[in-house]
Amino acid sequence: MSIKKYRFILFDLDETLFDFRKSEAVALSKAFELYHLTIDDDIVKVYNDLNFSLWKKLEDKKITKDVLVVERFNLLFEQYNIDLDPAAFEDDYQRILSEQAYLMEGAMDICRYLKRKYDLYSISNGVAFTQHNRMRLSGLKVFLSGHFVSEEVGYAKPDIRFFKHVSQAIPSFQKEKALVVGDSQSSDIQGANNAGIDVCWYNYRGETLQEGLSVNYCINHLRSLKKIL
Numbered sequence: 001m002s003i004k005k006y007r008f009i010l011f012d013l014d015e016t017l018f019d020f021r022k023s024e025a026v027a028l029s030k031a032f033e034l035y036h037l038t039i040d041d042d043i044v045k046v047y048n049d050l051n052f053s054l055w056k057k058l059e060d061k062k063i064t065k066d067v068l069v070v071e072r073f074n075l076l077f078e079q080y081n082i083d084l085d086p087a088a089f090e091d092d093y094q095r096i097l098s099e100q101a102y103l104m105e106g107a108m109d110i111c112r113y114l115k116r117k118y119d120l121y122s123i124s125n126g127v128a129f130t131q132h133n134r135m136r137l138s139g140l141k142v143f144l145s146g147h148f149v150s151e152e153v154g155y156a157k158p159d160i161r162f163f164k165h166v167s168q169a170i171p172s173f174q175k176e177k178a179l180v181v182g183d184s185q186s187s188d189i190q191g192a193n194n195a196g197i198d199v200c201w202y203n204y205r206g207e208t209l210q211e212g213l214s215v216n217y218c219i220n221h222l223r224s225l226k227k228i229l
């Protein structure tokens with residue numbers, strides 16, 4: 001059942017179409033291997049916590065992406081007394097990460113289904129080179145009409161200027177006919193709310209919606225999009 005007539009579907013990438021957690025875990029382990037280091041669950045947990053808090057700072061515009069990507073390894077290596085250049089490690093990690101293109105369950109199927117009826121675009125705060133490469137390797141690229149990565153746009157979700165750029169770049173775009181699909185409250189839902197665009201929350205983690213945010217639809221599996229679209 002189609003509830004509202006949409007034309008443009010704006011998909012977040014990490015943890016919405018891409019299984020970023022899996023890609024990240026594999027890339028981290030391979031990067032450590034490259035430097036003849038062993039990684040354990042403890043290091044992964046610390047890395048995830050450091051990375052998460054730095055991404056929050058990025059969303060709050062307290063740091064830049066360039067600082068974030070190096071600082072996470074700088075802090076990690078400090079904590080474990082690892083004598084490595086964090087910038088060089090980040091370069092290797094990013095290259096390896098760009099080669100990991102694991103998808104969320106149902107991602108390929110839902111893109112194939114939606115492509116017949118809608119114009120699909122990606123909207124991502126990830127690193128441009130990595131996202132483009134993973135898009136190509138994953139096989140999703142053929143379903144998407146365009147890609148918007150914050151690094152290239154100049155602004156990141158939830159900044160309204162990111163969505164203004166997207167609105168202006170998509171031919172015949174009307175925000176009333178657009179739907180954002182994403183997992184993140186702070187970037188996707190906040191961003192869609194800021195821009196006045198409908199949003200479907202892919203809440204597969206079963207989070208509680210923060211006060212002040214609103215969603216039009218909520219799903220816990222990508223296949224449920226077929227009931228909405």
Ligand SMILES: [Mg+2]
Pocket residue numbers: 012013014015016182183184
């Ligand atoms: Mg995401």
